[in-house]
Every structure is written in C-alpha cells, then in structure tokens.
Amino acid sequence: MMTKQHKLKGGARALLRAHFLANVGKIMDSHELRAVSGDISEWARRVRELRTEEGYRILTHNDRSDLKPGQYLLETAKPQPAFERAISKETRALVLDRNGFTCQMCGAVAGEPHPYDPTRKTRLHLGHIIDKSMGGTDDATNLRAICSVCNEGAANLTLPRPDLLKLLTQIRRATSADQLEALRWLITKFPKQTREFLP
Known part of the structure; x- marks a missing residue:
C-alpha cells in the first residue's frame, strides 16, 4: 500500500520530469521548479533523483560556468543508461x-x-x-x-562565514595534505605576520 509521502514524492518527481522534458535546452530557475513541484520543501531532492536515479542530464552552475546558482538545464531528453550511473x-x-x-x-x-x-x-x-x-x-x-x-x-x-571554532574544527578534520595546503595559503596571504611567529 502506497503511503501519502510516497505519493507526494512520486507526484512531485513526475511533475518536474514532465516540465524538464517539455523545456529541454531551456534554463529554468529554482523558483519555477519549486512552483512546478507543488511547492514541496524537498523539490531539489526530486530534481537530484531525476539526475541520479533516472539518469537525466540536468545541469547546474557546478556543471557549466554559464549557468548561475539556482539555474537548471536539461541538456537532452534521453537519460543515461543505468550502468553508467551506478x-x-x-x-x-x-x-x-x-x-x-x-x-x-x-x-x-x-x-x-x-x-x-x-x-x-x-x-x-x-x-x-x-x-x-x-x-x-x-x-x-x-x-x-x-x-x-x-x-x-x-x-x-x-x-x-564560519566563526573561529567552526573554522578550526574544519581544519582539524581535514587531511594532513589539505592542512599543509591551508598553511601555505595563509603564509602567502599573511607573509609579514608569519615572520612574527617564526624563530
């Protein structure tokens, strides 16, 4: 038996899929997609599921430099085969x-x-x-x-912007290589102050 949550999830994803397929190659923004989904709070998760579970090439600013944050573009109506996504x-x-x-x-x-x-x-x-x-x-x-x-x-x-405690926490969690890279960046940014700490 399908729960109300599953129906909402499936319904929103179907609405978003239909909208993307009707607008292949057109840039859409987050406000448009939220409205299409029925204003559900997890509309972006449904978009991600279209990418990861169904293989649709929905691009964002992380994929193409000409897209601004909050913009989405379905490149082609043909999804990638499942074996390429697993x-x-x-x-x-x-x-x-x-x-x-x-x-x-x-x-x-x-x-x-x-x-x-x-x-x-x-x-x-x-x-x-x-x-x-x-x-x-x-x-x-x-x-x-x-x-x-x-x-x-x-x-x-x-x-x-993270406060000092959050920033230090992140640096401590990083790998040694990343910590050294952060140190190199700090030395480059603050060369005069760095000399004060060195013997």
Whole structure:
C-alpha cells in the first residue's frame, strides 16, 4: 500500500520530469521548479533523483560556468543508461568512511543537526568532484561526501562565514595534505605576520 509521502514524492518527481522534458535546452530557475513541484520543501531532492536515479542530464552552475546558482538545464531528453550511473555499495562505504561521514563542503556530520538548518538532521550523499558531464568518473577518487543541504537548492546560497571554532574544527578534520595546503595559503596571504611567529 502506497503511503501519502510516497505519493507526494512520486507526484512531485513526475511533475518536474514532465516540465524538464517539455523545456529541454531551456534554463529554468529554482523558483519555477519549486512552483512546478507543488511547492514541496524537498523539490531539489526530486530534481537530484531525476539526475541520479533516472539518469537525466540536468545541469547546474557546478556543471557549466554559464549557468548561475539556482539555474537548471536539461541538456537532452534521453537519460543515461543505468550502468553508467551506478556507484557500488562498496565504493559508497569507502568514500563515506574516508570522509569521516562528514560533508566535504560545509563540515556537517551525518546524523547531527545541520549547522545551517538545525531543523534537519544531516543526511550524506555522494557527489562528484569533477562532474560526469565534464568527464568525471564514478571512481572513489572522484567522489566525496556531501550533505543534502549542500547538494540541494541550498547549495546555491552563500553560506554564512564560519566563526573561529567552526573554522578550526574544519581544519582539524581535514587531511594532513589539505592542512599543509591551508598553511601555505595563509603564509602567502599573511607573509609579514608569519615572520612574527617564526624563530
């Protein structure tokens, strides 16, 4: 028996699919897509499902530099074959474990309240570092953990600047190589101040 939630999910996705297919090659914005979905709060998740589960090449500003944040474009009406979209459970587990079950964009931890939307618990997904439309692969080296907020419409917003505690937390969670890269950047940005700390 289908629940009301499943009907809403399927209905919104079907509405969005039909709208994208009726507007192939046309740039649409988030306000338009939210309205098409019936104003549901998780419209961006339905768009993502069209990309990841059904294989439609719906592009965003992460895929093409000529698209602005909050703009979407269905490149072609023909979805990618399923075998080109599958990421194995083993790869998924490897990437989530490697990333410490932490969003690599905002630092939110799986299961905890999201720092930028405390009403939601953090849910992690896999995101491509180099998008498949730009030649990226489903290999673990091209995947990272991303939370729902960063992966959905909220990713198109400018997030507030982190305070010192959040920033230090992110640096501590980073790999040694990334910490060294951050140090190099800080030394380049603050050469005069750096000399004060060196013997």
